[in-house]
Amino acid sequence: MRLLALFIAGPALWAVLFAAVYALHGIGCAGLTGPESLGGLWRLVMAGVWIAGLGAHVALLRALPAGRGGADRWLPLTGGWIGLGASAFTLFPVLIATSC
Amino acid sequence: MRGLPSLLMLPLMLAACDGPLSALSPRGPVAAEIAWLWWAMLAGAAVLTVLVLALLAMGFGAPRPARARVWIHGMGLWFSVAVLTAVLAAGLWVGERILPRDDGAVTVHAHAWQWGWTFTHTGPDGAEVRSDNLLHIPAGQPVDVLVTAEDVIHSFWVPQLAGKLDAIPGRTNRTRIVADSPGTYAGLCAEFCGLGHARMRFNVEAHAEWPPLLAADDADTADPDREVRP
Incomplete structure (x- = not known):
């Protein structure tokens, strides 16, 4: 069970990060603040959360226990890298795509 | 075989x-x-x-x-x-x-309801001209369509001119369509919106001259209190 939890830690962090950036995008586009009206500040906020999330992924990778080797080691590491790759790949458009 | x-x-x-x-x-x-x-x-x-x-x-x-x-x-x-x-x-x-830009494009309105469309554009005399299930646009130039809805979520789609855009009650969404040449193009609601969804079709008429001089049958002057449902 612990091994499973360590394996899904990376993808779970991606899910949380994706939901957070998606929510920020929705709030901005709803007109509460205006994503582009504050001189692009809202985009900076979204990008900041994304970059902080990437930092969290790296910290997670470094914090994963070495275990006893074998699957105890590579399974959590694989999950960690999948999460990092997914966060980098699916959220980089916040830097370049037009909001709303 | x-x-x-x-x-x-x-x-x-x-x-x-x-x-x-x-x-x-x-x-x-x-x-x-x-x-x-x-x-x-x-x-x-x-x-x-x-x-x-x-x-x-x-x-x-x-x-x-x-x-x-x-x-x-x-x-x-x-x-x-x-x-x-x-x-x-x-x-x-x-x-x-394909995003709309602030480049002075012609703006028209598309209002969806169960089950039809009411379109509005500015006529030759500057007055708003309304037509049901027939959208008038100029040919050869970009047109921004402001899409709204009366009751439930619909979706504005003219496949040969642009992509889909949802019509959501309480919101105004903007999409850009361009027709290369004058003609009639078919459109439809692309979001299931109730029993009459399948017959929620409309046409887009692209005119060489803009704004067009329309026959009385093709359009009527906009009246905000007019009941739009058939």
């Missing part, structure tokens, strides 16, 4: 690539960008399908040595990521190019 039915179906399937409601026969630059993206995504999906089918074929027959470095890391991971990255880049590229 098993492939014969598929072969016989091919002309019918290819026939679906053309027609007034086909996004693959674009009649304007926005729709052309979307059609190009569709072909790019089809190519990416085809490449990945071939890879998966090759792996499936390798699973049959006598066991054979397969190098993990090639098939898992190389083809399974990096090759797939490369294809998906290319498709994502194409999507971002096209998405940015």
